[in-house]
Structure formats: structure tokens, C-alpha cells
Amino acid sequence: MIFGLSTKKSKKILLPLIFALLLCLPTGCGVIDRTAAGPSVTRAPQRAIATTAEPYEAYTDAASSSADPAANRYAGFTFSGDDAIFLGSFESEIYGALWVYLQNGALAFMNEYGSIVHVIDACGAEADGSGEGNLTAQDMDFDGYTDFSVPDPQNEGRSLCWLWDRNIHTFVFSSPLSALPDPVFVPAEKTIYSVKRVTSQYSIETAYQWIDGILEPVAHWEHLPEQKKTISGAKQIDPETAILDDVKEALIILTTKEEDNCRWLCGIEDTNVVRLSYDLYDEEDQVMLFAFRGVTPGTTTVVFRYTALESGDYLTQKTYNIIADDELTLTVVAV
Secondary structure, eight states: OBTTBOHHHHHHHHHHHHHHHHHHSOSOOOOOOTTSSOSOGGGSOOSBOOOSSOOOOOOSOGGGOOOOTTTOTTTTOBOOTTTOEEEEEEEETTTEEEEEEEETTEEEEEETTSOEEEEEEOTTOOOOSSSSOOOEEEOSSSSSSOEEEEEOTTSTTOEEEEEEETTTTEEEEOHHHHTSSSOEEETTTTEEEEEEESSSSOEEEEEEEEETTEEEEEEEEEEOSSOOOBOTTOOOOOOOEEEEOSBSEEEEEEEOOGGGTEEEEEEESOTTTEEEEEEEEETTTTEEEEEEEESSSEEEEEEEEEEETTTOOEEEEEEEEEEEOTTOOEEEEEO
16 A cells, blocks of 8 residues: 555556656756867856856955955846857866856856856956967966966966955956966975076076965076076176174165176075065165075075176175074074
């Protein structure tokens, strides 16, 4: 007996019901091809989009992310299959497969069901015209979430970069990353390497790391086709040096000469002890200022080379030991 019915009667009732349910089910199932150019745009909703996060005005500093819900720039955005240009796709840890489209100065993110989940400012991004997309996805701030970039149409060798912001649950434009030429991301070191070509034979490589959410340079290197050497016949200079130490952020200031067409370059032997906070060139006073801060207690050697911008050769060098005590107060000692 089933709910008071005889077995024969229950079969007469249940069999038609099961047959009717089978007719209502899809006739087959398939595997989503995530290498394709996204869901058919005809499936995209042709209406005002309700995104999962407040639309925002992209800002310049991705390290201290904040969104202004009042701006609500794309609250009335409507996806158009005729106007949208495919930029690429990637796997999101939050949404799964996402397809990215460029439409009227905005980036629209479509999930595998044909729904728009984010709309953000394109910040000048352009399609490459191939129809296959030019988007690159990787974890660029080493937080475990996939970020993405597209080539910067105004600056060859650079890319416009967006980082996933866990606080506001959307992608945020990163000015610091977008300013780096040819960045190479090394997750094992949590370091980004960028090479700036000064001449065809001379380039400067800089290592960057995210420190307290801020992208900071931690070391510089010179790259030359031949072994570096001092300029033959050049007069050695003895630069004036100013040191401010016994503080949390030590300063080393070195003089330059405009007619030399040279700059001081800094190399840190152990960036686990000391890191370069920033370096500045004061054109009016013709000095270069280097600021350092401690990471862990210890001692490391820091080398400065007065390097010619055209050839990459150096006139002279200055060497210091920087000591970080247990409270990370720095002391600078000339070698």
C-alpha cells in the first residue's frame, strides 16, 4: 500500500506522472567549452543589469581599494550583443568561467549562464581587432585570486591591470602595476620584475613587492651586453654624501652633476634585511635621495654606482653596510 492506495492503483497513477516528468527534463546534457568566445550574446539579458557589487569609478591606487557607491556610474548599463567586443575569458575563484566584453568604454563580465555579474570602467582599454581577445589572467598581487590585464594601447610594452578586491567584491584598476614596463610575475618569490630600457644596449631591472598593500621597489640591477666597467679616462668623482640614520627609515643622499648625464643606481645585497622604500632625483639641487626601511634584524651591504645613462658604464661607486636592530632602527656605515 502507498498512502492508502493499492499497488495496482498506485502504479496506474505513478507511471503517467513519471512519464510526464521525463518529458519535462532536458533531452541531453553537455560540457561547457570555456575556450570558446563565451556564451552566445543572444542569451545575454537585454535589460538594465543588476550586478553583484556596486559599480564604481576606477581609481588610481589599487593598494588601498575603496569604492564610491554614490557614483553608481553603470547602474543603468544594458549589454548589447551588437556593440560588445570580446576581450578574453578566464577562470574566477568566485564566479567560475567569466567572459569579458568591451562596450562603450566599459568592461562587462558575463558568466557561463549569460548573465552580467560586473560592469567596470575600461580605463582606455581597446580590442586588438582579432576577435580572439587579448586578455591575460594571473594572480598579480599574490593573494590567491585571479587578476587580469590587457595591452595598453597608448604605451607599448605596458598593460592595463585590474586586481580582484576582496573587500568590495569587484575588480579594481591598478595604476602602479599599469605603469610598469614588461612586468614579469614570480609567485614563488612574491616579486614582480620590470625592465626599463634606457638605450638599445643598456637597461635597468627593478624588483617590486607588495608591502602592506603598496607596490614598492626593493632592488635595482643594471643589464649590459658586456661586463660592466668604469669609463676609461674619465675623472673619478667624490660625491658629497648626507646620511640620516638611527631612525626607522634611513636616508642616503648623493650629489650628481647635470653635465655627467649620470644617475646613482642602488643594489641591495639582502632584501630580507633592508628594502628600498623609494628613490628620488632632485633636479634643482642635483642630488639623489634613497630611503630604506628595515624588514628583519641583521646587516646587509648596499652598493651605489654612478652610472652613465647612455652607455651603462659607471664612474664610481659607494658602498655602505646598513644595520637593522631588533626594533628595526637603521644604522648606516660607510665601507
